Amino acid sequence: MRYHNITKDDMLNGDGLRVVLWVAGCTHCCKECQNPLTWDPDGGLLFDDSAKQEIFKELEKSYISGITFSGGDPLHIANELDVRLLIDEIKEKFPNKTVWLYTGDSWENIYESQTVKKIDVLVDGEFHIEERDVKLMWKGSKNQRVIDVQKTLESENPKVPVLHCDDYRDEKDKVEVQRCANAESR
Secondary structure, three states: OEEEEEEEEEOOOOOOEEEEEEEOOOOOOOOOOOOHHHOOOOOOEEOOHHHHHHHHHHHOOOOEEEEEEEEOOOOOOOOHHHHHHHHHHHHHHOOOOEEEEEOOOOHHHHOOOOOHHHOOEEEEOOOOHHHEOOOEOOOOEOOOEEEEHHHHHHOOOOOOOOEOOOOEOOOOOOOOOOOOHHHHHO
């Protein structure tokens, strides 16, 4: 697996403060993608032990909620196995941290993936510039969904995603995270 960046204290790509791994490789090539540099699976840097330790160091911080995988596409064939193994290691070392993952694929195509089954929240769907809305939380266009993976997999029909949240930023552009159903009775 290759990657372009590790972002620290990120609050735009998932709930709470997070560490974000931006992987290389994407076949979706969305029009006006914000990260076209990440499309090439041979771009960026080799994900090595040093990069892994950088992520673990961030996850050790009590105020970090978890990790988000983005890119590129973490489910790209060049990434999926390494992402799954890294998730396993993170879940073992940091069981209270959440795992978010962004993909251009749709839930209906990937819900049986062994990697997807390990994450907490999935943001699915290609970015559609014509459906762009800067007031959306955690996604760039209205067609994308923020899916509670574990609740969906436990539901009677796992083909139908259970949405995590679909919150908006308020008019003053302050992020007001409205906990869905009182934080979904956590």
